[in-house]
Amino acid sequence: MPLLGAALLAVAGRWLPRTARDALAGCCALAQVLCLVALWVRTGDGVSVSWLGGWRPVGGSSVGIVLAADRIGVLLALVAAVLVLAVVGYSWRYFEEPAGRKGGVYPALLLLFSAGMCGFALTGDLFDAFVFFELMGAVAYALTGFRIEDPRPLHGALAFGIVNSLAAYCSLLGIGLLYARTGELGLAQLGRALDGRPPDALVRCAFVLVLAGPLVKAAAAPFHFWLPDAHAVAPSPVCMLLSGVMVELGVYGAARIHRTVFAGPGGVPADAVRPVLLALGVVTALVGAVMCWQQRHLKRLLAFSTVGHIGLFLVSFALLTPAGVAGAAVYLAGHAGCKAALFGLCGVLLDRFGSVDEHGLFGRGRELPFTAALFALGGLALAGLPPFGTGLGKALAEDAAGEWAWWLPALYVLVSAVTGGAVLRACARVFGGRGRHPAEHPDEPETTGEGEEPEVRDPTRPLPLPVLAVPALLLAACLAIGLCPPLARQLAAAAARFTDRAGYLDAVLHEAAALPALVPPPAGWTAPGLLLGLLSTALACALAAAALRGPLPAPPGPAPAPRAPPPPLRPAGRLRHLAPGRPGRPARGDHRTGLNRRPRGTAGRGAEDRPRERGAGGAATYRMRTARPAGSGFGTRRADAPSVRGGEERQQAGVDRVRALQGEAVARAREDLGLRVRDQGGDPAQHPAGRSSALRAPIRARTGTVIPRSSSSPKGGAAGRAAGFQVRMPSISGASISGGAASAGLASRRARAGRRRRGASMPNRPATM
Amino acid sequence: MGVMAYLAAGWILLVGCYGLVTSRNLIHAVGCLAVCQSSTYVLLLAVGYRSGATAPVFADLPTDAPVVDPVVQALALTDVVVGATVTALLLALVIQLRKRHGTVDPQRLTGLRG
Numbered sequence: 114m115p116l117l118g119a120a121l122l123a124v125a126g127r128w129l130p131r132t133a134r135d136a137l138a139g140c141c142a143l144a145q146v147l148c149l150v151a152l153w154v155r156t157g158d159g160v161s162v163s164w165l166g167g168w169r170p171v172g173g174s175s176v177g178i179v180l181a182a183d184r185i186g187v188l189l190a191l192v193a194a195v196l197v198l199a200v201v202g203y204s205w206r207y208f209e210e211p212a213g214r215k216g217g218v219y220p221a222l223l224l225l226f227s228a229g230m231c232g233f234a235l236t237g238d239l240f241d242a243f244v245f246f247e248l249m250g251a252v253a254y255a256l257t258g259f260r261i262e263d264p265r266p267l268h269g270a271l272a273f274g275i276v277n278s279l280a281a282y283c284s285l286l287g288i289g290l291l292y293a294r295t296g297e298l299g300l301a302q303l304g305r306a307l308d309g310r311p312p313d314a315l316v317r318c319a320f321v322l323v324l325a326g327p328l329v330k331a332a333a334a335p336f337h338f339w340l341p342d343a344h345a346v347a348p349s350p351v352c353m354l355l356s357g358v359m360v361e362l363g364v365y366g367a368a369r370i371h372r373t374v375f376a377g378p379g380g381v382p383a384d385a386v387r388p389v390l391l392a393l394g395v396v397t398a399l400v401g402a403v404m405c406w407q408q409r410h411l412k413r414l415l416a417f418s419t420v421g422h423i424g425l426f427l428v429s430f431a432l433l434t435p436a437g438v439a440g441a442a443v444y445l446a447g448h449a450g451c452k453a454a455l456f457g458l459c460g461v462l463l464d465r466f467g468s469v470d471e472h473g474l475f476g477r478g479r480e481l482p483f484t485a486a487l488f489a490l491g492g493l494a495l496a497g498l499p500p501f502g503t504g505l506g507k508a509l510a511e512d513a514a515g516e517w518a519w520w521l522p523a524l525y526v527l528v529s530a531v532t533g534g535a536v537l538r539a540c541a542r543v544f545g546g547r548g549r550h551p552a553e554h555p556d557e558p559e560t561t562g563e564g565e566e567p568e569v570r571d572p573t574r575p576l577p578l579p580v581l582a583v584p585a586l587l588l589a590a591c592l593a594i595g596l597c598p599p600l601a602r603q604l605a606a607a608a609a610r611f612t613d614r615a616g617y618l619d620a621v622l623h624e625a626a627a628l629p630a631l632v633p634p635p636a637g638w639t640a641p642g643l644l645l646g647l648l649s650t651a652l653a654c655a656l657a658a659a660a661l662r663g664p665l666p667a668p669p670g671p672a673p674a675p676r677a678p679p680p681p682l683r684p685a686g687r688l689r690h691l692a693p694g695r696p697g698r699p700a701r702g703d704h705r706t707g708l709n710r711r712p713r714g715t716a717g718r719g720a721e722d723r724p725r726e727r728g729a730g731g732a733a734t735y736r737m738r739t740a741r742p743a744g745s746g747f748g749t750r751r752a753d754a755p756s757v758r759g760g761e762e763r764q765q766a767g768v769d770r771v772r773a774l775q776g777e778a779v780a781r782a783r784e785d786l787g788l789r790v791r792d793q794g795g796d797p798a799q800h801p802a803g804r805s806s807a808l809r810a811p812i813r814a815r816t817g818t819v820i821p822r823s824s825s826s827p828k829g830g831a832a833g834r835a836a837g838f839q840v841r842m843p844s845i846s847g848a849s850i851s852g853g854a855a856s857a858g859l860a861s862r863r864a865r866a867g868r869r870r871r872g873a874s875m876p877n878r879p880a881t882m
Numbered sequence: 883m884g885v886m887a888y889l890a891a892g893w894i895l896l897v898g899c900y901g902l903v904t905s906r907n908l909i910h911a912v913g914c915l916a917v918c919q920s921s922t923y924v925l926l927l928a929v930g931y932r933s934g935a936t937a938p939v940f941a942d943l944p945t946d947a948p949v950v951d952p953v954v955q956a957l958a959l960t961d962v963v964v965g966a967t968v969t970a971l972l973l974a975l976v977i978q979l980r981k982r983h984g985t986v987d988p989q990r991l992t993g994l995r996g
Contacts, residue, residue: 240960247968251964251971254968254971254972254975255971258975258978262982267975267978267982271972271975271976274968274971274975275911275912278915278972279899279902279915282915282919285922286891286895286921286925289922289926289954289957298953
């Protein structure tokens with residue numbers, strides 16, 4: 114159904130008007146949800162099996178491809194479908210879509226994504242799982258990089274794509290090894306074939322390889338780094354899907370493959386699997402929680418909290434008990450609702466203010482009380498407040514984990530309290546203006562979340578209704594999961610079925626109609642669960658309050674002068690860029706691009722009177738929004754703009770002058786450099802890249818050669834020196850040495866050409882940076 | 883064939899991973915990803931190989947002729963399709979990144995930190 118819709122949309126999208134496209138996408142998503150609900154009812158406590166093309170097994174062996182759904186799988190597919198429906202609704206008026214030939218691409222991609230996720234959740238065949246996994250992945254890369262005008266989404270999508278594809282190929286290698294050993298590809302057939310032989314090293318190797326794919330997709334600890342990069346930059350509606358369900362599907366895939374294929378006597382013993390997965394989960398949870406607390410970019414914050422919760426799901430699953438799976442399932446469903454709602458609300462902020470920076474938005478959200486209330490509710494739900502589904506899931510999982518090790522419930526409480534506390538802290542700062550204004554640390558490399566591209570063209574319009582209604586509905590769904598005991602009981606029964614391996618094999622291979630009844634684990638509110646939920650919520654509130662009232666390191670304002678005197682000035686080539694920083698030169702960017710220099714008084718706060726229009730004025734908007742304490746070296750535009758027509762003697766002269774300016778004067782030079790290069794910009798339409806904080810850092814890295822405090826990123830690796838050094842070091846060569854280039858575009862073209870020339874003519878640059 | 887094909891597959895994977903880790907150019911990185919993927923082709927085909935067998939097309943063969951395993955060939959074909967899609971998509975992203983950012987060196991993509 115979604116595939117059909119996607120094809121229709123991709124073909125017909127260029128003629129249909131916007132409303133018709135959205136309505137079509139909505140109808141497809143709704144139909145998918147209804148189909149899955151029907152499947153949920155029909156599956157009952159058993160396993161629904163469907164052999165594609167009618168290639169049914171004969172005597173327990175088959176060459177066909179099977180879809181096999183038990184309720185856990187259907188739950189995942191249902192969550193995915195509901196979220197896709199929600200996202201289609203949310204994007205109804207949210208996105209500015211390219212018209213004409215590319216129209217309809219976005220909803221078509223969404224439907225493809227949903228097809229990939231549902232297929233992955235319902236398949237009973239290992240190779241099909243790989244194909245759906247890659248389908249899901251490829252569409253996710255495309256959606257992440259959907260706004261191709263902005264370089265940051267592209268960067269995030271690339272990291273996401275490379276890491277995940279590599280992991281998927283590892284999975285495929287494992288699948289090849291399993292096929293070599295058993296001659297089967299279906300999950301159930303593989304499981305049965307492995308049962309018939311003693312375990313050996315090849316199977317263990319295949320186990321590791323096969324699980325690599327889903328676990329990397331699930332952002333387990335050593336491979337979690339792609340997730341915040343991708344989630345911070347993807348469009349908000351896409352984040353709802355990525356964080357809400359795609360990452361969780363990784364956990365589900367690992368669980369399904371392990372349970373069905375490797376849990377038998379011929380697979381990998383549970384005693385070996387459990388500690389490994391537990392350790393992975395614990396590390397992931399802790400990393401996620403700690404990093405979440407330190408973020409100020411709201412979407413990154415939420416992304417890291419997803420990492421933390423993924424760790425908790427992994428822990429619950431790693432217990433390998435029905436109770437653990439039941440807890441994980443309820444928790445996962447609740448988390449999907451609440452996290453998607455939070456990302457949706459971040460989209461509202463981005464829509465209103467063009468920023469998702471916790472510090473930059475300080476107190477500016479006061480005008481949005483309803484959003485604030487929803488955000489706070491989302492934070493509380495994330496912390497596991499009892500009536501919510503997350504609270505119930507956490508209680509169940511804690512119960513299950515507590516039987517295995519006493520300290521695991523503490524981990525649950527800690528992680529959910531820290532992530533919930535971080536969200537509440539951000540909420541209080543952004544919407545309430547509580548606490549003191551956080552200090553700026555302009556010298557630390559940090560993703561601030563300022564200068565984000567608003568995802569809409571016209572911020573002056575009234576806030577569209579779906580943008581608030583959808584998060585509210587999602588939170589309500591999260592609440593309903595917690596308040597509806599039959600649902601939790603059904604999920605518990607489903608978890609029992611999920612862990613019943615023999616029943617699954619029977620159902621798939623022998624089409625056993627009636628499976629033996631299983632005893633479901635308890636699923637309901639218990640006193641300890643309630644208490645722990647309340648405890649973690651209280652802890653979250655306390656943490657948030659502590660963060661708001663905590664001592665401030667330094668008042669916001671101009672950055673202090675560099676503490677250390679600059680090191681002896683080294684080669685001339687590296688310092689050329691300081692020459693323009695000399696006082697006394699006119700700020701050439703002003704007349705060339707028509708951009709105004711910002712008064713320094715607005716530093717750090719983002720200007721309240723930010724103009725609302727885009728286009729020519731938009732550049733000023735960004736300039737203001739990225740205004741920084743003067744002299745911080747931030748806010749710089751990319752180094753393309755300057756040209757190199759200065760010539761060596763001018764460079765030498767510049768270096769001599771700078772040499773004379775050591776000590777305090779360097780700070781002044783640096784200050785001017787920061788402003789000058791920023792204003793040198795060039796036409797923002799040509800370099801949309803420049804306004805983002807993405808590109809401040811290159812300049813910073815260069816100034817870092819002179820002022821050690823701001824030297825960023827240890828780059829001097831041997832590999833770096835050997836390869837690509839000249840590419841990396843095209844030093845900006847004096848932002849305003851360039852003479853009277855008529856237009857910034859011309860200047861930047863010259864700069865590129867000059868850089869190439871220079872790269873060729875100066876092979877022996879010093880190799881330290 | 884024997885064990886050599888499996889060793890070759892492992893070697894290709896490791897070489898690709900090494901290139902990916904040390905890459906200073908995103909196009910090179912995407913190429914390395916394709917190299918990693920080609921190790922799966924080698925492995926899959928090696929799994930299905932039978933010495934002395936021919937292609938599994940029975941149009942002009944007796945039905946009892948030895949043929950190689952057709953399943954892995956189907957898998958390898960699917961794999962090729964998947965790989966082509968992913969590689970094309972990633973390369974398109976790199977091109978767009980080069981246009982917007984002016985570099986293909988991952989070390990200079992400094993937009994995402996902290």
